[in-house]
Amino acid sequence: MTPLQRVQEQFSAQIIETQAFRGDETAIIRPVALRTIAKFLKETPELDFNFLMDLTAVDYLFYTGARALKEFRFEVVYHFFSLKHNHRVRIKVPVDEKSPEVETLCDLWASANWYEREVWDMFGIRFKGHPDLKRILMYEEFQGHALRKDYPVNKRQPLIGPVN
Amino acid sequence: MLLNVGPSHPAMHGVIRLIMELDGEKITGVDVEIGYLHRAFEKMCETMMYAQCFPYTDRLNYVSPLINNVGFALSVEKLLGIDIPLRAQYIRVIMSEISRVTDHLTCIGATAMELGAMSVFLYMMKAREFLYELVEEITGARLTVSYVRIGGLKADLTEGFADRAFKKIADVRKVLIEVDELLTRNRIFVDRMKDVGKISAEDAIAQGITGPFLRSTGVAYDVRKASPYLIYDRLDFEIPVGSQGDNLDRYFVRMAEMEQSLRIIEQCFQQIPDGPVAVNLTGCVIPASQMVDSAKMGQTEGLIEDEVTLDPTLQGSTRKYHDAINADKKDVVLPAKEDTYGNIEGLMNHFKLVMHGHGIHPPVGEVYSFVEGANGELGFYIVSDGSDRPWRVRVHPPCFPIMAALPKCLIGGMMADLVPTFGSVNMIAGELDR
Numbered sequence: 001m002t003p004l005q006r007v008q009e010q011f012s013a014q015i016i017e018t019q020a021f022r023g024d025e026t027a028i029i030r031p032v033a034l035r036t037i038a039k040f041l042k043e044t045p046e047l048d049f050n051f052l053m054d055l056t057a058v059d060y061l062f063y064t065g066a067r068a069l070k071e072f073r074f075e076v077v078y079h080f081f082s083l084k085h086n087h088r089v090r091i092k093v094p095v096d097e098k099s100p101e102v103e104t105l106c107d108l109w110a111s112a113n114w115y116e117r118e119v120w121d122m123f124g125i126r127f128k129g130h131p132d133l134k135r136i137l138m139y140e141e142f143q144g145h146a147l148r149k150d151y152p153v154n155k156r157q158p159l160i161g162p163v164n
Numbered sequence: 165m166l167l168n169v170g171p172s173h174p175a176m177h178g179v180i181r182l183i184m185e186l187d188g189e190k191i192t193g194v195d196v197e198i199g200y201l202h203r204a205f206e207k208m209c210e211t212m213m214y215a216q217c218f219p220y221t222d223r224l225n226y227v228s229p230l231i232n233n234v235g236f237a238l239s240v241e242k243l244l245g246i247d248i249p250l251r252a253q254y255i256r257v258i259m260s261e262i263s264r265v266t267d268h269l270t271c272i273g274a275t276a277m278e279l280g281a282m283s284v285f286l287y288m289m290k291a292r293e294f295l296y297e298l299v300e301e302i303t304g305a306r307l308t309v310s311y312v313r314i315g316g317l318k319a320d321l322t323e324g325f326a327d328r329a330f331k332k333i334a335d336v337r338k339v340l341i342e343v344d345e346l347l348t349r350n351r352i353f354v355d356r357m358k359d360v361g362k363i364s365a366e367d368a369i370a371q372g373i374t375g376p377f378l379r380s381t382g383v384a385y386d387v388r389k390a391s392p393y394l395i396y397d398r399l400d401f402e403i404p405v406g407s408q409g410d411n412l413d414r415y416f417v418r419m420a421e422m423e424q425s426l427r428i429i430e431q432c433f434q435q436i437p438d439g440p441v442a443v444n445l446t447g448c449v450i451p452a453s454q455m456v457d458s459a460k461m462g463q464t465e466g467l468i469e470d471e472v473t474l475d476p477t478l479q480g481s482t483r484k485y486h487d488a489i490n491a492d493k494k495d496v497v498l499p500a501k502e503d504t505y506g507n508i509e510g511l512m513n514h515f516k517l518v519m520h521g522h523g524i525h526p527p528v529g530e531v532y533s534f535v536e537g538a539n540g541e542l543g544f545y546i547v548s549d550g551s552d553r554p555w556r557v558r559v560h561p562p563c564f565p566i567m568a569a570l571p572k573c574l575i576g577g578m579m580a581d582l583v584p585t586f587g588s589v590n591m592i593a594g595e596l597d598r
Contacts, residue, residue, distance in 0.1 A: 021529040021530065021531065022242050022243065022245060022529065022531050024530070024531055024532055026530075050369050050370075051369060051372055052372055053372060053541065053543065053560065054532070054543055054545065054558070054560040056545060056558045058547055058555070058556045059556075063549055063555065064549060064551075077545065077558075079532055079543070079545070079560075083369065083383070083385055086390050086391065088532075090532065109370060109372065110367075110370040110371050110372075110568075110569075111370065111371050111372030111373075111565050111568065113568060114564065114565070114567075114568040122206075135199075136198060136199060137198065137199035137202045137597055137598075138199060138202065139199070146204060146207060147206060147207055151207075153207060153208075153211050
């Protein structure tokens with residue numbers, strides 16, 4: 001049984017959609033279930049996802065791919081990896097444009113800390129319960145969030161030195 | 165006391181700022197501030213066609229740019245669902261491993277230099293130069309290589325490359341022995357490295373750390389073994405692991421890994437399928453400009469047999485090399501240069517791939533593909549909307565989680581220990597800040 005099937009079996013009501021493309025298994029889940037599913041992924045012995053390998057987000061504003069215009073603007077994407085079983089799974093959480101916020105995973109995987117800061121910095125998605133949610137690559141005075149699709153590529157802002 | 169180190173400081177190779185809380189010489193708190201080299205790699209890739217992203221990937225980990233090239237190419241190929249010829253796979257592995265050695269040489273050399281062993285640094289740079297010469301011979305550049313293409317490679321290996329590579333490998337081995345003699349039993353070096361900057365395996369895993377940093381704690385995770393890509397499953401190599409997770413173990417792991425990489429290169433040269441052997445007896449060798457001129461005037465008779473001489477930056481991409489190193493996919497791979505210059509079909513094929521709005525069109529979907537970079541797992545997450553540009557390119561930079569864990573290694577240690585610990589992290593600002 002693949003990790004995705006195991007999650008599907010356990011949380012069928014919380015899963016909006018599952019995909020498998022080129023061997024990458026993906027589950028799109030309801031935001032309310034994020035922490036429950038994450039805990040399940042980490043603590044179930046046959047899954048044992050001890051790595052949160054990557055955490056990022058995608059902005060689907062103006063997206064014209066196969067799917068119709070998306071209901072939610074953002075998706076937060078988690079890549080989990082299990083060292084013991086050498087398997088991976090991708091979990092995606094849709095995030096609304098009006099209140100872009102998801103629960104933090106900092107307390108489960110320490111690596112989430114900086115990744116979540118980066119997502120906040122680049123996409124303006126807040127993480128509820130994050131201990132120190134501040135910008136990481138850009139400076140505090142930077143206006144807007146650079147990886148949002150409505151942020152112009154050529155937009156320039158005054159560069160401000162480090163503040164003590 | 166609060167002490168600010170960086171963003172520009174002699175002991176910090178790379179722009180990064182550490183705000184340190186000190187109690188005497190003891191470090192009680194560290195705040196790591198990154199982002200000084202942010203170049204909006206991910207945003208720029210969204211505005212570029214897939215093939216145009218390669219020059220940007222060179223500048224991610226600028227000490228081993230070929231591994232970034234390979235990583236990006238593999239992710240787009242996974243998205244497209246294509247395989248590349250065996251010879252190209254071997255060449256990719258050879259170039260990746262050369263890059264891994266240059267990366268480790270730089271890391272150890274810089275660490276040793278910062279601890280006062282200037283001659284080690286110079287020896288290491290000398291060895292790196294041997295390898296850069298090999299890279300330069302194949303790619304035409306030392307650092308900004310842009311050598312790998314989606315579905316293949318820019319150029320084949322040059323003639324007699326294997327012999328020159330064997331000679332350089334022998335030279336590098338000599339340097340490694342010298343350095344080993346200079347450092348491994350050196351009292352000053354060992355005292356500064358041993359039990360410094362320690363991290364436990366549990367912490368390293370929780371922080372998402374991979375690569376030599378994780379292996380120094382005793383966890384034998386290496387992408388090349390765990391999920392072999394290209395032809396790594398055909399090669400015989402070991403994964404060196406440490407046990408303490410301190411700076412000295414990271415030094416040992418890197419030293420051992422270089423030897424393994426050199427072994428891999430040697431095996432690749434033994435196994436690699438033959439390159440071009442057929443000599444075209446009917447055609448003649450003419451300059452590219454002459455071929456373009458005669459094709460323009462319609463004098464195409466016999467042109468299909470001819471071979472062009474190319475500018476050095478394009479060498480190795482003529483027809484006789486083309487098929488052995490490129491996938492047989494006209495909608496992905498640029499045609500051989502003779503076809504572009506000498507006939508209309510090739511020219512159209514070329515234009516269809518390089519013009520905006522045309523180019524490579526992967527199917528709608530998303531992939532995460534990963535390779536073993538010199539610092540750990542280098543991942544590319546690409547979302548495609550079916551157009552000629554990626555909708556989203558995300559790089560998982562291997563030293564990002566390591567920098568996040570840096571306070572864990574530093575707190576409780578002495579201020580002077582910052583230097584070797586930071587050196588062994590091998591922070592590459594290019595991939596950290598993207």
